[in-house]
Amino acid sequence: MQRFILKKKNQITLIIAIFIVLAYVSEFVFKNHEIAFGSLVIASVMGVLPIAIQAYQALRVKVISIDLLVTIAVTGAFIIKNLEESAIVTFLFLFGEFLEQRTLNKTRSAIKSLTEMAPESALKQMENGEFIEVEVDEVEEGDILLVKTGAKIPVDGTVLIGEGHINEASITGEPVPASKKKDSKVYAGTILENGTIQIVANRVGEDTTFGKIIELVEEAQDSKSEAERFIDKFSKYYTPAVLILAIIVWLITRDTEIAIIILVLGCPGALVIGVPVSNVAGIGNGAKNGILLKGSEVIQDFSKTDTIVFDKTGTLTMGNPKVADKEIYTNKEDDIDKILSYLASVENESDHPLAKAIIEHLGNIELYEVEKTDVVKGGGIVARVNGHRIAVGNVTLMQQEKVILDEQVSADIAKFEANGNSLVLTSIDGKLKVLMGIRDQIRPGVKMELQKLKKLGVKSLVLLSGDNQGTVDLVANELGLTEAHGHMLPEDKAAYIEKLQAKGHIVAFVGDGVNDSPSLAIAQIGIAMGNGTDVAIETSDVVLMNSDLSRLPHALGLVKATANNMRQNIVIAIGVVVVLLASVFLSEWMNMSIGMLVHEGSILVVILNGMRLLRYKLRYRKSKMELKTTNN
Amino acid sequence: MKKATIQLETLTCPSCAQKIEGTVKSLTGIEIESLKVLFNSSKVKFNFDDEKISIKEIENAISKLGYEDKKSKINEL
Incomplete structure (x- = not known):
């Protein structure tokens, strides 16, 4: 029964709406009090049911949820025969939930399109030598698989027979297909554009590079920063506090009306949802653009970076000496x-x-x-x-x-x-x-990208390299770097970064992720420019999937926008609650329905605000195109 | 011990995640430190002792809260 009601929540919302309309029509058009009264009773009771069930389930695991506040408020309104309010509040609350679900799905769509790229089936060689289509979960390490033109590579493997071109954009972000022949490594989730190959499975399922990327992005979205943990704690005590406040007000004033208005207005909805929404949208935008951000702590730190340290080999130069x-x-x-x-x-x-x-x-x-x-x-x-x-x-x-x-x-x-x-x-x-x-030659376009970083507020760009000072100076002069030091061993680089940090700088280190793991670990932000290699994914905070520096300004711009977005959402959420609570005591027009409307509205506002981050790329692309045309 | 990942229908309110976490935590045979409810990807991940509790029982406990599971994946630890 409980399950049935919860499942049919959307239909219930619709029915309540119909009854509310019916009540108003019969009241004002047909002047029929009885039908109006009856309709509102039905709407209120039907509406409060799913909310009350949710409240009860939360209580069972010792959580005082928003649902409980609303349930008490609606019941209170019902008892004092304020049926209009009780019906409309339940409707607004349920309808708000419905809209939240729809908009939240939008913010998550970036990740969803990523997970949907996961391969589902594979052609596996059976004992008799024939290839049979099986689910990708059934493939084991060592199996031999056939991949035809246009198909997804189902697992990480090595080419046994055949050759072809593979679009590896899902792993490396590189749009130009890579040529593969015998003994070439291939990755799950990439697409064979031409040719037919047989591969032997080396890693399957969640162990593949693609599987790890998805897992990382999923966990990153739910990772919490200091600020969020604070909000979580805050809302844990906040919701019961609102309940207690309402009770105290009721005991003093004996005015049920005011007490239940406080319950509705005090709901912390926008506060709880606002920060995660920015987080999800920001990380989603990154994932779509070949930038893996490992969680909201990383977003906060990265957005404050004032010093970026580069390791020369393969980062600023072609890496093909x-x-x-x-x-x-x-x-x-x-x-x-x-x-x-x-x-x-x-x-x-x-x-x-x-x-x-x-x-x-x-x-x-x-x-x-x-x-x-x-x-x-x-x-x-x-x-x-x-x-x-x-x-x-x-x-x-x-x-x-x-x-x-x-x-x-x-x-x-x-x-x-x-x-x-x-x-x-x-x-x-x-x-x-x-x-x-x-x-080695300097990568084309690097100079422009570095200038973009400076425009985004990075004060110093530092080059630390194992190469001799002559090489390093040459690169530094050509690119206009702030500092450049040669003859550095991996441990020297790490020590240098510590020195910068001791001076109060927030340092991001950009390396290839393999031989610079100490520096990646010590810097507040370790940025790996890799081809989605395991080590890069595991040791760093940010992974640029392609060894293409042009992702770096986008990454920095994105984290700054995301951090800003979170701040805006916190301000909106707290602002709305403060204004609403103040107006209970200071204004005449405040009632439960308006309170619920504003409250649900503020939730939608923070979600929509978060969704702006999904489009961050468009603005960036545009400015990039403008730069290109001026170059021509 | 086995490792399970349950994919749920889309979770929409943070308190849903709290509810699921609380419910699964209270079951016997679940390794509490390993329990993770991923709100945004709507997944529940945990290790459990398959001699003390079956995956069906865990799925039932979650679906009683009104969250339908779409797909469960179990790996040996």
Whole structure:
């Protein structure tokens, strides 16, 4: 019975409305008091039922809810035979709930469109080798799946057979489809635009990158900031306080009318819903634009950021460094090909971007077996090849290896650094053989994005990099950064951020999320620019899904707008309650129905205000387009 | 112990979340620290001891409050 009534709440609301209209028509048109009276009784009783049930259920778990205040108020009005009020108040309350539901669904729509991208079925290879369509929940790790053109990749996996282009916008935000062939990694929720592939499932369900993103966004929306926890506590005591206030007023004045008006006006609805609504809409907007914000605490902190620290590699630059300058120091007996082969063999062990650049530069070259590889953090690699001790790394590593850098070499190093190169030195058995200068290009558009950040109120932009000071200065000058420091190890960066924080700055750190986890953790806001990698998602507060810096100004603008929106909603909610309560005592026109109308109205106002955040993007896009046209 | 995620119909009032949280908490066999009611995604997540209580009983307790569950997902812990 209870369940039936609650389920039919919307229909009940409609019926009440009909009875109220009927009552007015019979009262004023047909002058029939009896039918009017009867209609209002029916409307009141029907209306109060679902509210009373909700109040009772809340009471059972020791929660004094708004429903209880309304139930008592309506019952009171009924007893003092103020039937018009009791009927209209229940109607407004139920109708308000209905509208809230509709508008709330709108604010959540951004996330919903994200979760709806989740794959539902998969073509799984059975024991007889045939592919049969199954639900995605039935796929297990190690299963072989067939994906046809136009279908969603159902799980995270590796391509076994076939090739094609995959639109990975749901994971990386990148609209240009990525080419995939055998051994390429593919991600759940991405779409195969052409070709047919077979994949082996590596991770399924909630363990996939897509699953983790959804879980993160869902939990972020419900995470609470300090302010919200305060409001929660406040409303926990506030609602009973209103009840007690009404009782006290009644005991003193013996005026039931005023007591029940207080009950209705005191409802804290807008206050409870206002802040979460801003939160949901803001996080939803972010998710749609490839920006994951981990909760409302993050929104608050990020909106106050005055210092943004960048890590150079892959953030401000293309992240695709190339060997630009090269110097080889050899004696007569040296075999240059062999030296380069040793270098390539050692670098082949590393996935450092500089190592990749060197291998790319050396091209097809004979490789030797490498033994005893030792990675020196912030230095390079030391290994044994063909009985020789090979060290590949920066100047610090050479000093550790006691390699003598003569005048000629020092002059070359200075020249290379001035050109903005990162240095990779190679020594064989303690003697320097090769000096390479590797340079990276600044990403197009970065300068404009950084200016947007400054316009949004960021005071200093700092670059901390492991590269040499020459490279760092070059980038800093070109981009107009506030500060730039080179030769920094991951722990130096973290220490530097702590220093900035000690000076009272609120620091956001932008890194690639893999080798900068200490800095990501120490900064108030850790921003990972990744391709939605696990580490990035887990260690940071904000994830920019694409390694595209243009998301950063949008992210900052969005959190500022969201934080503002929350403040507006709190002001609206408290303002309305204060004005209403004051008018009970100070004005003549206040009654229960008007109170309920204003109260429900204020709830809708805060929801609609929150919904503005969903459209935040449009305004941004527009201004971006304007900038583009002026550039042309 | 098992881990469950129950997807409910859309929750609209924060007090609904409180009610559900209170109700599920009061059941035996639920690991209280693991209980999370996600208001915006309308999900209830918790770990429970499947020897003490069945998922059906938990679902019933929630639907008695007037919230229909659409889909339950249970994983081994």
